[in-house]
Amino acid sequence: MQFKPNMEDYEKTYAEFKLEVPEYFNFTRDVFDKWAADPDKLALWWVDDGGNEKKFTFRELSLRSKKLANVLKKHGIKRGDRVFLLLPRIPEWWESMLALLRIGAVVMPGTSQLTAKDIKYRFDASEGVAIITDVDNAPKVEEVKDECSTLRLMIVVGEREGWISYEEEVSSASEDFETENTRSDEPAILYFTSGTTGYPKMTVHTHASYPIGHIITGKFWLDLKPDDLHWNLSDTGWAKAAWSSFFGPWNMGAAIFAHHSTGKFDAGKTLELLEKYPITTLCGPPTAYRVFVLEDLTKYNFKALRHCVAAGEPLNPEVIEVWKKATGITIRDGYGQTETVCLVGSFPCLEVKPGSMGKPSPGFYVSVIDDEGNEVPPGQEGDIAVRIKPERPVGLFKEYWKDPERTAATIRGDWYVTGDRAIKDEDGYFWFVGRADDVIISSGYRIGPFEVESALVEHPAVAESAVVASPDEVRGEIVKAFVILAPGYEPSEELVKELQDHVKKVTAPYKYPREIEFVDSLPKTVSGKIRRVELRERERKKKLAQKETAASKQ
Template identity: 75%
Template sequence: MANMKNYEETYQNFKLEVPEYFNWATDEFDRWGKDPDKLGLWVVDDFGNETKLTFAELTKLSCKLANVFRANNIQEGDKIITILGKIPSFWVTMLASLRSGVVVSPGTGQLTAKDIQYRFDASGAVAIIVDEEMAAKVDAVAADCPTLKTKIVVGKRDGWLSFDDEISRADGNFEATKTKADDNAILYFTSGTTGMPKMTVHTHASYGIGHRITGKFWLDLTENDVHWNLSDTGWAKAAWSSFFGPWNCGATIFAHDSTGKFDGKRILEMLSDYPITTLCGPPTAYRVFVQDDLSKYNFKSLRHCVAAGEPLNPEVINVWKEATGTTIYDGYGQTETVLLVANFPCNEVKVGSMGKTSPGFYVAMIDEDGKEVPAGQEGDIAVRIKPERPVGLFKEYYNEPERTAATVRGDWYVTGDRGIRDEDGYVWFVGRADDLILSSGYRIGPFEVESALIEHDAVAESAVVASPDEVRGEIVKAFVILAPGYEGTPELVKELQNFVKNLTAPYKYPREIEFVESLPKTVSGKIRRIELRDMEKEKKLNQNK
């Protein structure tokens, strides 16, 4: 039985209470450790080696690391950067930071030395915790990071403290810092499609309490679940679905510590081999899964699946349901928020829609004057923040008051995404406000065209952008990665164009198609359409000279 049984009733009555003082590690996490055998974390590597840690063991390890922080003068309010893969030390570091009032800034292993330096410059962090591979990148720029005082490595390296050695020597008792609910807790650098990354500040309450909505209502978790989120530990999605969401509900977090590239077959095998009950993955993962012969696998434990990052294509949802018996429930939110809109298990799914507004929020489509637009009309997706700011929204962009202010329009926080709400209250994603294509007076969202293309057997992935055109202003251009066994011929271009014309309004079909080997993406896996747009502008400019 789902955690939410009646959406309307829950939506009307739901309210998150926020106390003045709140420390998620002690007030939420530690209570699950009262049962000394309750499994909190289960990590499996590429060779089948397993690490299992109970909630009680994680509490003790994080108390030890908090004492290591104190011993090295890393104080409440100080900022530390952590770049660790799906290894237990990542979870221990997150817990120790919250416990001690240290502000933690997670990053992905795809960061370069230059990226790391930028993060130190922007945040003023005093310490970093990384693995041996990342430590070399840190050392390459450490001399240019004046605030960096303490370097901790998981492994061994000259000039660095050893994570395991320090923990083994540390005391396992630690009196947690008495943090206020609105004290800074986490800094996430957004992977945005434009400009330099912004530092999104979340408090102990905004993510710690706010993600109760994410874990209970969307991930549908209980303390009996084993939950697997495929996201990299460096993105905010890991806070959603690999940390706060599951552990708010007492679920066991499962993780695959893989050093290689994304391997859809391996993930499907693990879903068959391990008792994973709930799965969270990006749309690109599910698109890879459905290209396999899913009848070869046994999804005996799997009961609930979700996807986030961008809306999922109907074709993929249907194939996955046929094979596993589970519907993929879309969810929508940002680094700056918890879950804002979702398909919840108790609601009928309208395939292609992101679902309905999360309990605790009022989400609407608004116009340029901050007024709600009627059902069926496109607008900016926005969250009402007055008279009361909902729990689960970020506090600010760190040290950037102008950028923070730019997200507010009247009584609303504006997400920067465009959408339509239908008569039944379902929200349909149109695209990023800056990704919209304006062609002959039509406003075309790239996602609808990409959704149509992906339904063709020849298309593995695509990105759709505006390309300048003298007659139409802009035309729809598609960059297509072909599925194995297909060749990018003029005949296939024609076939794909006609295919899209038949699935969507004819004016939306891609007038140009370019076959490519790869697409530019942010570190969190989102397609950087801005790069493709800029490339098109440059190309058309040169053609017209």
């Protein structure tokens, strides 16, 4: 069966598309509750590793979220209050997101990987007044609650002494609730996003711009329709969940598939679920697809699957090719940040250039600029930037809360500067180079880590790689590669030489990794992005120690 994409003519859609923002907007009332008018329409299909399974209609979640909204109001949570939401992929996460938006509170999603110290920092920085969490994370909160001066309400999913029981309170609450008539420019979501230095920034999104902006994400990039079942592999604690597990799908009336697992990511189990359930669209980090292609994909038949996307980091052309050969589906890249909705995408109507992020999203003028804020010619590297004057586009964050200097630092003339580097080609396609901080400068050459990583992963011995700058007295920096080997391969000096020669052939010879270290794992964020900053710092300390040892022997 042939599916017509929501965007059939890129140039026409890009030229004509515009989002309108009303003066007052609340996503739960103005979008979610309208889908709930159909009492049978599926909103969420949840499964876990124990074989438990639950389905929720829009109507059921609407009523459950109204009950929770009444609970929160009863306990003194009001419009504008910051509330920490620390839940894994369980139905209560979706209910809580809806309820908090419904009452006009500012929701602060967090990942279960946060430590007690991280939790304290978030409460101190945000002046948060409440937390909704589960019994697994509750002990971390208890460890620091007496040091969190603004914390006054603790709700737990499950039963725990000293906590208000989520289910007990919700089950007895009223279903009647009048959703707050929030202004479009009021804060709605606060994300803590880590940079390469310093403490996490508090990224503020408003009630209208972010949810409405994710129409672009849901309609054009995810290509969702009301009868789709969409699975996003990301954790609930990062902005990709808002993109692809909340606003994006529900803007389009699509149902969300969720899998709650307490263990590590299991590629085989994930592929089994993809085959078993009628999942039509899949969104995952590149790291997931990289391990998928190491499996025997001929064992699976994804009967319902029609559309796959990846975001977080660019996806290697080799992986796209293997997945397409096995499934017939091209993985389409998308680019954006915690601060934005989907800015650039390989939309279904576009020809895919493997390795490219695609073209700018309708609603955004995105380009590559130099240090003075001028657009650079095709083929020249520069900073990825979004034009914000004369009109700020819908879907861009409001500010870094309580940090005007950091907010101002993102502006260069008429542009919002993302902090990422890219090249735009003659056809308007964007090619990711790396974070501005990740670019390696060796003997005067600028080298983007992604190009070297892509070259390495094309070799059959390489399952995954991360490339960073390593200090070097002669060249300033050299290219250092950390490599996870594919099954059946063992580390050796011969393999190091083979990989170096391979990179020289695939890309420019000066870009080859002068050092290769074989590792079992790579440090990653919860969203699956490789933490190159950690590897760089490790290299810096290692080289400094070597230098000091050498000096002491002289």
